[in-house]
Amino acid sequence: MQDEQSLIRRAQQHDEMALTQIYEENFDRIYRYIVLKIGDRTEAEDMTQQVFLNVIKSISSYKWQGMPFSSWLYRIAHNQIVDFLRKKSKRPTVPIDETVTAVGDDPERDALGRIQIEEVAIAAKRLTSAQQEVISLRFAAELSVAEVARAMGKSEGAVKALQHSAIVALRKVLSPGAVL
Amino acid sequence: MKKMNDFENILDECLQRLLVGESIESCLSRYPQHASELEPLLRTAQDTMKAADIKPRPEFRDLARRRFQAAVREVPRREKHGFFVLLRPSLATVAIIAIVLLAGGGVVAAAGNSLPGSPLYPVKLATESVRLALTPSDLGKAELNAVFADERVDEIVRLAQNGDAVLIEQTTNHMNENLIAVANLAGNAKSASGEAYFDTAFAPSAMAPAPTSTPTATPSPTTTIAVPSPTPSPGQTTTTVPTVTSPPPDGGLFGEASPVQEGVADRNGAGASEDDAQAELRETVLRQYYENLQALREQLEQAPPSLKPALEYAIAVAEEAYARALDDLFY
Numbered sequence: 120m121q122d123e124q125s126l127i128r129r130a131q132q133h134d135e136m137a138l139t140q141i142y143e144e145n146f147d148r149i150y151r152y153i154v155l156k157i158g159d160r161t162e163a164e165d166m167t168q169q170v171f172l173n174v175i176k177s178i179s180s181y182k183w184q185g186m187p188f189s190s191w192l193y194r195i196a197h198n199q200i201v202d203f204l205r206k207k208s209k210r211p212t213v214p215i216d217e218t219v220t221a222v223g224d225d226p227e228r229d230a231l232g233r234i235q236i237e238e239v240a241i242a243a244k245r246l247t248s249a250q251q252e253v254i255s256l257r258f259a260a261e262l263s264v265a266e267v268a269r270a271m272g273k274s275e276g277a278v279k280a281l282q283h284s285a286i287v288a289l290r291k292v293l294s295p296g297a298v299l
Numbered sequence: 300m301k302k303m304n305d306f307e308n309i310l311d312e313c314l315q316r317l318l319v320g321e322s323i324e325s326c327l328s329r330y331p332q333h334a335s336e337l338e339p340l341l342r343t344a345q346d347t348m349k350a351a352d353i354k355p356r357p358e359f360r361d362l363a364r365r366r367f368q369a370a371v372r373e374v375p376r377r378e379k380h381g382f383f384v385l386l387r388p389s390l391a392t393v394a395i396i397a398i399v400l401l402a403g404g405g406v407v408a409a410a411g412n413s414l415p416g417s418p419l420y421p422v423k424l425a426t427e428s429v430r431l432a433l434t435p436s437d438l439g440k441a442e443l444n445a446v447f448a449d450e451r452v453d454e455i456v457r458l459a460q461n462g463d464a465v466l467i468e469q470t471t472n473h474m475n476e477n478l479i480a481v482a483n484l485a486g487n488a489k490s491a492s493g494e495a496y497f498d499t500a501f502a503p504s505a506m507a508p509a510p511t512s513t514p515t516a517t518p519s520p521t522t523t524i525a526v527p528s529p530t531p532s533p534g535q536t537t538t539t540v541p542t543v544t545s546p547p548p549d550g551g552l553f554g555e556a557s558p559v560q561e562g563v564a565d566r567n568g569a570g571a572s573e574d575d576a577q578a579e580l581r582e583t584v585l586r587q588y589y590e591n592l593q594a595l596r597e598q599l600e601q602a603p604p605s606l607k608p609a610l611e612y613a614i615a616v617a618e619e620a621y622a623r624a625l626d627d628l629f630y
Contacts, residue, residue, distance in 0.1 A: 290343040
């Protein structure tokens with residue numbers, strides 16, 4: 120924790136190495152978090168890039184409050200997603216659901232027996248927003264339950280309960296024959 | 300209830316093991332009495348983890364890294380643009396005092412009415428920087444930035460009347476920076492008072508509700524209303540902004556009080572004045588959202604064709620930036 124505080128202090132002074140370290144340690148996880156939330160890899164690339172540009176702009180206003188620094192990064196990503204969804208709701212676009220083959224209709228996927236990220240993203244839309252957040256933070260960002268709890272302002276017990284109910288819901292939606 | 304909690308703990312332990320590479324079978328062997336219930340959930344979780352285990356394209360990763368590093372290197376150069384920005388707050392204060400002493404307080408007062416592009420405008424911005432530097436709290440800085448954003452909109456309106464498209468765009472960007480600062484500082488102030496970093500009211504399902512029927516939990520109701528734009532025009536969309544009342548019932552999913560609610564209860568005593576200040580800021584920004592968009596749209600209607608793109612840009616940026624600030628203030 121001390122190391123992280125020192126890293127952040129250096130980053131706040133625009134130390135290039137510190138900022139690069141923050142970038143390298145978090146880039147993939149932030150990307151996965153965004154893809155899982157929006158189900159669109161191309162958009163997620165742009166948004167991930169923007170998250171880190173926003174970090175450079177805003178890091179001087181960051182204040183250490185005992186939360187992991189990653190919580191702040193995910194908050195920026197979360198706001199970016201909110202902006203994206205708001206803009207998306209204003210302009211006519213092809214819904215994500217229509218760009219991705221539904222479960223059970225893709226021979227290649229069936230042959231590989233693998234679920235694609237876009238399918239999970241669509242399935243996740245059936246979850247409550249809190250369940251989605253837990254799944255994204257746990258499985259894409261790979262935060263611990265304790266970290267998710269702090270980031271969401273919930274107890275660890277509540278996060279575990281959300282995690283359980285989210286997996287039950289995902290199972291129903293992702294099971295063969297389910298219509299997305 | 301205890302049985303359910305035990306199962307959730309076991310499930311979480313197994314998920315953690317899967318995340319570090321342990322097999323499902325290994326987890327099941329630890330809890331044979333729960334194996335039949337655990338196995339399907341672990342398989343779904345493992346599929347989800349595998350699906351989420353994607354990497355950005357290498358060419359995108361390289362490009363993004365180069366852009367990031369270029370942006371990092373650009374930061375010190377950007378700060379050199381303004382004389383007063385370069386100064387530390389204390390030095391900037393001294394510089395402003397020196398200007399007042401040398402040229403008289405009338406200069407600062409006159410600068411208050413100046414427009415972008417005028418010789419006194421840098422004094423106006425420097426005065427704002429000093430006011431920010433002398434304000435210790437994040438909430439106070441957020442309030443000031445809201446005032447400055449309001450001032451930028453006033454400047455845009457006056458620049459539109461003068462017919463200066465380039466300065467309208469520059470001032471729009473400045474307004475956006477003020478409103479980003481409102482959002483960030485409001486977020487800091489809220490987390491300092493114990494509120495969560497995340498709120499789920501604007502998460503995807505709330506933005507674009509999916510078909511319902513989640514099996515085990517009731518979706519938490521959100522407290523948003525669709526607020527029509529000040530002067531709706533044909534085909535114009537509405538922007539969703541939060542209501543002033545009814546904070547989202549965080550924790551209502553499971554009938555437990557969340558830390559957010561507990562924090563609010565704790566602040567009802569000593570911290571009440573801070574809550575009042577936050578509520579006042581919310582109302583101020585919400586009022587500005589209505590009034591400023593109204594004012595900008597009125598200018599757009601009257602503007603000559605050469606000014607319309609700049610004003611449309613100002614309206615789009617103001618809509619987004621105010622909505623972002625309101626997100627952070629309300630949630």
